[in-house]
Amino acid sequence: MNPLTGDSAGTLPPLVDPVPDLTAEERARYSRHLLLGAIGDEGQRRLRAASVFVVGAGGLGAPVLMYLAAAGVGRITVIDDDEVDLGNLQRQVIHSVPAIGRPKVDSARERLAELAPGVRVEAVHARLDALNIGALLEGHDLVMDGSDNFSTRYLVSDACEIAGIPVVWGTIDRFRAQLAVFWSRPPAPAVAVTLRDLYPAPPPAGSVPSCAEAGVVGALCGTVGSMMAMEAVKLITGAGRPLLGRLVLMDLLETTHRTVTIRPDPSRTPVTSLPEGGDDICGVRPPGTDDVPTVAAADLAAELADAGPSGSVAPVLVDVRGAGERSIAMIAPSVWVPLDSVAEDAADPTGVLGRAAARGPLVVYCKSGVRSARAAATLAVAGFSGVRSLEGGIEAWTRDVDPSLPGY
Structure with missing residues (x-):
């Protein structure tokens, strides 16, 4: 018996209702999905009906976007305020040399149009903050958090806790990664778990090096991004057992992989509002450095x-x-x-x-x-x-x- 869902399989009901039917072209394109009993015709129609919000078009966002579009998700919104840089291409495989200097969201949208022209892709070239996230999340069934900083991760988690939207969350560092699903209002009897149940508060600014400071192997992004996309497929279609209430820890250098249980913190105060004025949840400067000249x-x-x-x-x-x-x-x-x-x-x-x-x-x-x-x-x-x-x-x-x- 799974303590989080109350059943042995640990499954959740499908996240969205299916569209009435698939076109002949869609049946040909997604034929390999239709052969799978866990997805099949109905699951593919659910994917076609789904609307997914992707935070970031970088290391994790690149494979997430490509596999969601290739899977036939009907609507994808991607937000990123950055431009493509030469140093991105080692891992952000959705972009190419001609895209250097262009907004990542525009590069991603064009690549997805080539890959899956039937998918509606909305590109938002902006910084996600407490002022715009509420409106941006409206109308989406699921959020994929591929952000690369703690401020955005906690902002996304808190906004989704307030809205009751599930989040597929991944983070990468050098050769290691973590992956989980968070949801503040899952269907009964599943138990709500959010990022703050796992990590109650972000670490002090500057205490954890970013990928730009510590480095990251490109293949790790592809591995974790693909797993995130699979979690989205499971949630949307109701297939398999999603990672709600579980955390995957992996190290590609050592080829190790383990899963641990995440339990809700009974002492945690639920998040009911975001910081006023759009302030970052994480401070820009580390504690004790405000007076540094x-x-x-x-x-x-x-x-x-x-x-x-x-x-x-x-x-x-x-x-x-x-x-x-x-x-x-x-x-x-x-x-x-x-x-x-x-x-x-x-x-x-x-x-x-x-x-x-x-x-x-x-x-x-x-x-x-x-x-x-x-x-x-x-x-x-x-x-x-x-x-x-x-x-x-x-x-x-x-x-x-x-x-x-x-x-x-």
Whole structure:
């Protein structure tokens, strides 16, 4: 007996009612589905009737979008505010070289039109926030969360908890991934489980590296995105046992895969509203870094240019990113002290940081300015004075000072 659903199979009723019939062309296109007893004609007609909202057209969104469209989902809405970059193509297989510089949602919509012309695809080139998510979710049966940041993940979870819409959720990191289905109002006797039952609150900003900082193997995106699409098919058609109340943990490098049960937190206060004003659920800066002085990229470049025998002392740049990031691009000259080594090095007067501070005021930089703010705060506690964080990190430096540096 499944404790979440009250039956041995763990199935849920189909999420949507079927359309009356399929065309001859649709029967030919989806013939392999029609042969499957768990889907069949009725299941395919349910897929045709379904409306799915996809958050993100990136690493997870790419395979999700392609397999949902190929499966015959009738209406797909995709939202993403980003443009295609060369570094995306290693994993975001829905895009191609000619799409570089274009909005990801436009690239995705065109690819899906080639793959499945009968599917209605709506592209929203915008940032999802607390002000627009409610209206955007209206009329959709299911949400696929392929976002790559904690703020959006919790925003999506909270909005879907309020609306009672199920969420297929996936997250990836290097070679590892997690996958689950959340639903605040599933049909009885299933038990409601949301992201906040699993992880009550997002981690502090900057404490968990993003894929852009830590890296991710491309095949992991395809694996997890395909599994997310399968969860959508199961929910829409009523086939099989969805992952509601279960969390899949996988490591492709070790080829391990296990499933654990998620139970509702009886002490958790249900979410009934989103932050007013569209504020992010996660803070932009890590705790304890609000008072860290910052310097803009253009201003830092001017300081470096003005320094010299007759000018001011040149700032010394400290790179706190990982070795892989530094191998892609760096601001020269700069010393390298990875973030997890900053506190230990700062405690050693003969360390890299101590010797660097003797040469001039320190300016710490990372990819976007979050980790460097944490490092600067750590150095201030350790007794270093005048330490600043490069606002916007090497991304801002590349944009405003040295466009020749490769992005990542």
